[in-house]
Amino acid sequence: MSKPRVFSGVQPSGALHIGNYLGAIRNWVRMQDGNECFFCVVDAHAITVPQDPKRLRALTREIAALYIACGVDPERTVIFVQSHVPAHFEMTWIFNCITPLGWLNRMTQFKEKAGEQREQVSAGLYDYPVLMASDILLYDTDYVPVGEDQIQHIELTRDIAQRFNYLFGETFKLPQAIVQRAGARIMSLDNPEKKMSKSSESPMGTIDLLDEPDAIRQKIMRAVTDSLREIRFDESRKGLYNLLTIYELLSGQSREEIESHFAGRGYAELKRELAELVAESLRPIREKYREIMKDPQYIEDILARGAEKANAIAQQTLRRAKERVGLG
Numbered sequence: 001m002s003k004p005r006v007f008s009g010v011q012p013s014g015a016l017h018i019g020n021y022l023g024a025i026r027n028w029v030r031m032q033d034g035n036e037c038f039f040c041v042v043d044a045h046a047i048t049v050p051q052d053p054k055r056l057r058a059l060t061r062e063i064a065a066l067y068i069a070c071g072v073d074p075e076r077t078v079i080f081v082q083s084h085v086p087a088h089f090e091m092t093w094i095f096n097c098i099t100p101l102g103w104l105n106r107m108t109q110f111k112e113k114a115g116e117q118r119e120q121v122s123a124g125l126y127d128y129p130v131l132m133a134s135d136i137l138l139y140d141t142d143y144v145p146v147g148e149d150q151i152q153h154i155e156l157t158r159d160i161a162q163r164f165n166y167l168f169g170e171t172f173k174l175p176q177a178i179v180q181r182a183g184a185r186i187m188s189l190d191n192p193e194k195k196m197s198k199s200s201e202s203p204m205g206t207i208d209l210l211d212e213p214d215a216i217r218q219k220i221m222r223a224v225t226d227s228l229r230e231i232r233f234d235e236s237r238k239g240l241y242n243l244l245t246i247y248e249l250l251s252g253q254s255r256e257e258i259e260s261h262f263a264g265r266g267y268a269e270l271k272r273e274l275a276e277l278v279a280e281s282l283r284p285i286r287e288k289y290r291e292i293m294k295d296p297q298y299i300e301d302i303l304a305r306g307a308e309k310a311n312a313i314a315q316q317t318l319r320r321a322k323e324r325v326g327l328g
């Protein structure tokens with residue numbers, strides 16, 4: 001019996017942060033046991049908004065190296081770059097031609113990202129979810145581990161697969177989203193109303209995986225909380241709740257244990273302990289990353305091997321789809 005397939009990816013649109021780690025990559029690492037995993041650096045998604053070409057290429061390698069530094073094992077898992085597999089682009093065109101505009105109009109991430117600039121943003125940003133559907137469906141994926149913000153896109157992926165299967169006969173497997181509830185949405189430290197984001201303009205809101213301990217301390221000590229005193233998990237106190245969630249996920253302690261540990265103590269103590277916990281938790285990732293980057297060819301080789309494996313599977317699926325549609 002073949003193992004279930006898992007697909008996921010991150011855009012090289014900025015430095016990876018603990019939201020990406022706790023909401024996505026940490027789960028990927030766990031899912032390597034018992035599944036066949038494909039983890040992609042989705043550079044074609046990143047260019048849906050303007051990127052500096054040199055920085056984009058460097059970030060693509062940095063993120064692949066960080067996957068490995070976080071525990072993704074290149075011997076068991078396929079790590080590759082989206083643009084190294086042209087089938088993603090061809091598949092997207094076919095899906096574009098069967099996806100009603102009304103479905104895309106409902107995508108909340110586009111509305112959030114486009115905001116007031118709706119008439120100026122690229123068609124690529126609007127079409128982002130269809131490219132994502134191609135990423136997933138090309139690999140006959142069973143499970144897609146994502147943060148909460150991506151659930152709607154996975155539902156759209158299923159809708160596109162079902163529509164294709166209805167129009168042209170059974171071709172695509174319907175994937176399922178895997179969302180770990182705690183950590184599914186880590187919020188910005190300086191504006192806990194907004195999620196922590198790679199492309200955020202405020203560096204104080206985001207803890208990058210490669211941040212040095214001093215930067216981590218500074219950001220956490222300045223994190224926005226409230227003027228209340230009691231330290232407990234209360235979703236309505238967003239800043240505090242976010243800090244406690246990060247503490248919970250990195251310490252592995254239960255909420256009761258954490259609340260009793262901080263009973264009668266102040267926010268400054270919580271922040272100090274959290275800063276040490278984050279700095280210590282990220283230390284091995286930072287160190288492994290530095291080790292990996294001493295030899296840039298190592299990453300190039302892993303990505304070349306990954307592209308070869310991914311291309312072989314994606315080409316087969318694309319051929320099947322083209323045949324069904326009558327292309328060629």
Ligand code: AQP
Pocket residue numbers: 009010011012013014019020021022023024145146147148149150183184185186187195196197198199200
């Ligand atoms: N704040 C977050 N909390 C939990 N999970 C998160 N993810 C992103 N931000 C958080 C999860 O990380 C994966 C990578 O996402 P992506 O690169 O496709 O883009 P994104 O979701 O749009 O991530 P960012 O960091 O906010 O990047 P930008 O600023 O470029 O848009 C996904 O699984 C996501 O759910």
